[in-house]
Amino acid sequence: MTEPRTAPPTPTPTALVAGPTAAGAQGPIDTRRSLGAVVRSGVAAVFPRDPLLRNGHLLAISSLVSSALGSIFWVLATHWYDDEVVGLSYSALSMTLLLASIGQLNLSDFLVRFVPSAGHHTRRLILLCYAVSAVVSSLVAIGFLLLVPRVAPGLDFLLTPVTAACFVAATAGYAVFVMQDGALTAVRRPGWVVAENVVFACVKMGLLGVGAALALFSGILLSWVGALAVSLLVANYVLLRRAVPDHVRVSTEARRPARALRYAAADYVGSLFRMAAYTVVPLLVLNSLGAEQSAYFSLAWIVGYVLYLIARNLGSSLVVEAVSSPERLVEHTMRMLRHTGLLLGAGIVLVAALAPQILSLFGPEYAEHGTTLLRLLALSALPNILVSLAIDVWRARRRLRWAVGVQIAMCVLVLGLTKLLLPTLGITGAGVAWLVTMCLLAAPLVIWRARWLTTGSRRSS
Template identity: 70%
Template sequence: MYASRDVREAERAGPAAGTPATGGRRSAVTAVRAGVARMLPSEPLVRNGHLLAIGSLVNAGVGSIFWLFATHWYDDEDVGLSYSALSASLLLANIGQLNLNDFLIRFLPCSGRHTRKLLLASYAVSAAWSALVAVVFVALVPVLAPDLDFLRHPALGACFVAATAAYTIFVLQDGALTALRRPGWVIAENMVFAAAKILLLAGGALLAVRSGILVSWAGALFVSLLVANYLLLRRAVPSHERDNPESARPPRLLSYAAADYAGSLFRMAAYTLVPLLVLNSLGPDQSAWFSLAWIIGYVLFLVVRNMGSSLVVEVVRRPERLVDHGLRVLRHSGTLLAAGVFVIVVGAPWILALFGPGYAEHATTVLRLLALAALPNLLFSVAVDVLRARRRMRLVVGLQVALCVLVLGLSWLLLPVLGVTGAGVAWLLAECLVAAPLLIWRSRWLVPTSGSTS
């Protein structure tokens, strides 16, 4: 049975471990960790995927509380504009991070004594680049997104740039923790981030700060970075370097990173540009309705994404099991996803009613469509991760380009006709159109790999 190093060492040490002052606390923590370890599957692929999925669900659950408070403490226009600004920030952060999150997941497990150097270099490059693209975006706001003109204010503009750079590192630290098999720590840092957001949001509401949503997001990011990187650099990285002193440089490392980054830009554009299309086409109120539906529906996409990250980490260690792991993720994630889709489709009106009657009235159909789109997205996501592990980077890029073009093109066509519902229809149609050929010709991508994937 796979278990973390801390759990195994604590179990060997027994209840008497530790000094009299701290032994009781350590025994209690050990008991909790051991209990959680027994509840989770023993297979590393599924165990780590479950923990990452739990982290996403916790983050989404507390994040929903954040938006619940935001919709009650701020008017719909402020919510719509703030979410659109955050969507832009997330897009810029994903441009700036050069897809080094997936790069770290793929290569950090085999980086050995170069782990810290690779991680810090990734932080520096991605933070600098994301800050630069954020500055350019703020300068071009009057042309690209006139409704976000409030970002031209010096203080808010600086906050926006800093939040974009900070979110880049936030994403990379999650990738590093995943690669080093510390998914439980991802849960902890997401809880810190979510709790800090809510506290800062309340402070902004008390002070009647219209930009309180954006400011609270930025402040919470810095709190999370301090906590997570202290644990990462003081414990996880040194432990990994001690246990894996040898490392080999994989061939064509830069070409892999460049191709993976190119594909990720199109994938993230599909995820983050639709709220801006809704804002520009239909206005702030309808942007708020779609944005909240997307926040809830995207949880299902994240569950699959997390299982895929676990798939890549395990395939690096056991490349001969790529097909077995791919099929395992498809079956296991499909079962979880079907249950989640059922809950959201049935409960959409009541879930959205928590945020106000306007959301339940206007966003129910969109949320149901986004939930259904998560089902074909399972096949798309697993295919991308399998092909990434096999270094079939042309197909990795091609699939993500196809999804982006279909989502944005269909949204642009359908929003004027169907209103905000058109964005949900666009997502469902796009995912089905991409998944259909993957299902029909699955034998062409889900095949055994030859040789090492490291």
């Protein structure tokens, strides 16, 4: 069931039987061989043998599949639940993502950076990260629930015993879910990242229907908890029983991470600010504009965020390859920059052009209120390509001071501008905040690109 580390072409039955043909061979055999060659060429174009682009493509496909199925989930939610429940549930799940990011200590990126060279330490490293993140995430979620009456009174529905238990379980489970993506990426099994996201989405939609049929107010949250449990079991069976043994078998080295705690601490600080920028905005919208406007914002953000997620996933492939070939980091970075620019450039144009049609899938009111917001978010994804890639370059080189600084600036600018603009521009203000922030961060990276995109090998924390 496991994938090979590279993608050698698979012989077709025609090639196995026919072999080289003599002059005058039958036409149908030549036709079948030609079609086979065309198919193999197409597969090679989408999944090239180069692991940098092949793994990056698979991770990008995972983002697209996850977002497409996630959009279907929210389409169903908007039809089966009223707007207030959708808005409150999305805000609660946004807090789950934020708290999971806090609790998992950014160990997903830590695994991406250090598992490729861990050798026989791989399984122990993964399980240790799982245990630490699950415990810390649970404690963080419990602490948030205690503070709900003061910091998020709109989420007081989480305080019932069953819903509170599901919220804590969802936070801990999502922390491990994110880390298993990092572990699968690090052992070069991104195809299983796609598979686990499909499992998660399909189970989640099935349970959503059950919750709606039973008229459960917390049906959306409960569907996430059940889907996380199923996907964690499936993905970790593949990871720990198959992918990790294969990775250990082909590893040429087995190094314990040097200065691991220092790296993890600095990377964690940066990730907290980055994820706060992503996940606190929905809470600002809820507190400032109410549950209905929060629903309109949330569905536009779900669509726009996929463009950010693709850039980040492609960057994860860059980090994995940089561990094995640090001398080729600049070369890989330039290739990834061109590749991501072409890939996301087309996606940005499509999303901006089709924004009303995309949002109308959730209902006409979503298109009416969220079209301008979605277009602004799509445009902001273009400068984000450079910002995200620069952060990954600094992470690969362990120059984390710059990476942390950029992520702090992102958080401060996005949250500050959003809070300032929401009262006057409504949810469109959040889109303006993201576009302005990304442009302000990308501009100095272009002007002073020689300071971060160099062949130097000096490391810092």
